[in-house]
Amino acid sequence: MRVISAIFILIVSQLSAQDVNKLAEKHIKENGVQIIDDFKTLLSMPNVAFDLPNINKNAQHIISELNDRGVETKLLRMVGTPPIVYGYYPVEGADRTLAFYVHYDGQPVDKTKWTHNPWEPVYYSDAMFNGGEPMDFPSKTEDIEENHRIYVRSAGDDKAPIITILTALDMIHANKLAVTSNLVFFFEGQEEAGSDQLHQYLSDNRELVDEIDLWLFCDGPVHQSRKPQLVFGVRGVTGMEITTYGPNRPLHSGHYGNWAPVPGQLLSDLIASMKDEEGNVIIEGFYDDVEPLSKLEKEALANIPPIDESLKEELGINDPEGTETYNERLLLPSLTIKGLSSGNTGKLARNVVPATATAAIGMRLVKGCDPEKQKDLVEAHIRKQGFHIVREDPDQETRMRYPKIAKVTRSGGYPAARTSMDLPIIQGVIERSKDVAGEDLILLPTLGGSLPLYLFTDELKKPAIILPIANHDNNQHAADENLRIGNLWYGIKLMGALMTMEE
Structure with a gap:
């Protein structure tokens, strides 16, 4: 068990995101098999919100994993409702608190539509539509390729961020890096069922969330151009x-x-x-x-690469609605x-x-x-x-x-929400993320999908942005949901960089 002391390790100098990247890549290279095995364990637990016995099993497993990494945890409960997994990682002298939101529940399944059992992870050499074939889970890190995929419910939506967060903490501890912000982990268990009790959970536990300066929503796919993106709003x-x-x-x-x-x-x-x-x-x-x-949002929109023609080809659409581009229609x-x-x-x-x-x-x-x-x-x-x-x-x-x-x-x-790109704390996240993703990082004003982000931006009055890591073709909500391994590695590097970014 990787039990970490409650005395959090600080170093005299903070590392750049590029240096953290290199350490994360080294950690992945040395521990890739274990990371995938941990992911496989989490994915093997059915997680439909109305299946409370299995939902509680997921919550207890995540609590245990956070505890092993020195995170102070508690389950926030309401009768007959999936619990919130809450974690707090205080850092002495930190003036900023970042919250990582993830949902650990998944969509219901129709097993007749799946190639394999949707609750048993299957490892593939590539995407099925690219001719990928099932193979054994890797036993040596050098056998792992970024285009390999794991097929199972919730691989892309939304258990991958949980593993990236846990692995980022492992990497930080192993390298004695400085976590530069107080960290809050807020993992919901009924997002796919409508988040009906989320408002009440937040209202009943205001003392746990009032100090948060920025909410980071870890959900959704990267851009259809396959390039990483940060998203500042949802419909x-x-x-x-x-x-x-x-x-x-x-x-x-x-x-x-x-x-x-x-x-x-x-x-x-x-x-x-x-x-x-x-x-x-x-x-x-x-x-x-x-x-x-x-003005800044318009500039970001203008810099998004055009994807309409490739989307039309991929989806078999000859004549999309409207005269605007895909991104403008959102x-x-x-x-x-x-x-x-x-x-x-x-x-x-x-x-x-x-x-x-x-x-x-x-x-x-x-x-x-x-x-x-x-x-x-x-x-x-x-x-x-x-x-x-x-x-x-x-x-x-x-x-x-x-x-x-x-x-x-x-x-x-519920209404849409959007956070301004002009805020200093947001600019810090953008710059740190660019150090991981490169200058090709897309800044998307609004995602096409919906999340109850307004509870955080409009009611808690706190900025919130989305950190998508899943591959754009992950089949979320559908049969044969999957995650590309390269996207898992990207998520680990991104989480590590944000946990150690300068104040």
Whole structure:
């Protein structure tokens, strides 16, 4: 067991990030097999949020690993909820506290879609789509190549940062380096389930988080150009389901077709009215509250390498929505049809006019957009198309009173968040990260996905940025999720550099 003394080691002079890089590379070269084996152990534990026995097993394992490295730990608990793994690593004389957020839960799995058992890590010579083949886990470090991959749930989202943090601490201790900030480790167990209790956890434990100067969210993939990136914001998220109605029971399409209103047609027309031919949302006011970028953010956006053509080729898309670039589209609120249902298709199709049709609509929000207001705008548009909105299935009286009826079921959600690149502490992280990633480091104003970052930036009033390390093609949330070994090594170097950066 790698038990570290509670007396934290300081050295007279602080090393540059390049020097820390070299020490991290040396540590990886000497301990690569052990690092991968530790990762394999963590990945072998099922971690779906509602599976509390296994979630608690994950939490206890992580607590033990942090304790072995001299971190003061505790489990923050609420009844029936995955616990928060909290760790504190104080440094004598430090004037700054950095918090590393990671979530240790993962998405549910459909085993029928996976090539292998999603809870048993499998080592591959390369990505499956590149012709990679399964192989034995390495027994010698010299047998490890950066393009090797581990396939298993949560390899890329989001257990990799846990191992990079633990290994960075090992490297720092082994080389007697100075940790230059107080460190907080805040590992959540229900992010993939919506983080419903995160607000309460933060509220109940304000004394543990009030001193934090910067939150570092360790989640997400590197840029699609394969270059490392820092991300300064996330989109918010909300949505709704819309159900339209035809007859009060399915009808024979021969007897009633051309007479009975078809709910699928009504719904299709309604959805089509929400966007123009370019894919822009034409709901009145939908873009009005978008907060503009700062000068520094505009400069960062202009320096991001173009990826549209390569993405079109990779994803088989001929004509993307909008006229802006991919990165520019991330800075606008979106409206996506996540799913449609009405009747059956294929061999189950029947000659009927269905009674209902339903669409699930997802909305991603950018800084300035309020989730409830965006849903209000969509509902106002639905009414303008002649629909009467209900919250429950309509009764006979309602059906006879209104020609077009839509049931709208609103989802929850949360707003977008974005941290200014101009802050001195942020500039320090940028420069230190460039020493690891090189001048090709991408500074992305907003990630396309969503995280409850607003709880930290808007409610705790603290800056927060995202440190993505996973490969962009890691299949997060999908079958055959994976992590490229080179990205694991990058994460170790980045964590080590940030833990030792000058104040």
